[in-house]
Amino acid sequence: MAKVAVLKGGMSAEREISLVTGAAVAKGLRGCGHDVVEIDVGQDLAAQIAKTAPDAVFIALHGRWGEDGTVQGLLEIMGIPYTGSGVTASALAMDKTLSKVLFRACGVPTPDFQSLSPEEGSAQIKVKAPLVVKPPREGSTIGIAMAMTEAEVPEALQIARAHAKTVLVEKFVKGRELTVAVLDSTPLPIVEIEPESGFYDYESKYTPGKTRYTCPALLEPVLAKKVSDAGVAAYDALGCSGAARVDVLLDGEGNPWVLEVNTIPGMTPTSLLPKAALAGGMDFEALVGKILSGASLKA
DSSP states (O other): OOEEEEEEOOSSTTHHHHHHHHHHHHHHHHHTTOEEEEEEOOTTHHHHHHHHOOSEEEEOOOSTTTSSSHHHHHHHHHTOOBSSOOHHHHHHHHOHHHHHHHHHHHTOOOOOEEEEOTTOOGGGOOSOSSEEEEOTTOOTTTTOEEESSGGGHHHHHHHHHTTOSSEEEEEOOOEEEEEEEEETTEEOOOEEEEETTSSOOHHHHHSTTSEEEESSOOOOHHHHHHHHHHHHHHHHHHTOOSEEEEEEEEETTSOEEEEEEESSOOOSTTOHHHHHHHHTTOOHHHHHHHHHHTOBOOO
């Protein structure tokens, strides 16, 4: 039995989801017999961790100041083992633009893209509509907007720029929405995502019944391997460790396109990592126990 601090909540736009993830993780770890202390993360995090003196930290934070390498760096300095990816992999995965640059360099298939500075507008966009505009360092589809025609591009830019001045412009790929959960470089069964609204937005992600999930996804074995291989390639390109989730679009010609890697996947009742693990024969307690077993310093 270990004394484990579960970090949850935090200060990002994904705070509420992190609270749910953290509560579920804490319950699962207690079911495994661990002594668990839940910490709602604020600017006094270092003091809270020092007071708790845990054997290891389970990071259940989403978004900035948790998933971006900052907390990982603090724990490295304090010498406390933690779950998930290290500082560099976390920072790279959090920035969708940097991730895609690295994907391209490593031969991981990803849609055409462009980084648009605060001084640039619609006239400077080289990616032709249909396209997607994203704040590069937000999660849970926060601030994402689609422009199916050139006329819709200014409004999409406005939506994304409410969250970030420099935005990522990405070619829209029509296809099946899939996710590849990867645990210690091993892919779990693929999940197919079919949102009722047609767009996997914040409401579709976190409202039970708004999205249909199929796991394992109904894919021919050769195609399933192709998708899983793309997911693992993205995970490895960023240098991830522990659990991560790779979002992939599968176009009509059977080509997988990697969108992003989430280094701290959600663990809510509608989350995809637990669904994939269960389809692979691993229940929730076994999953959190496995993730905890990989806690280490990674610098």
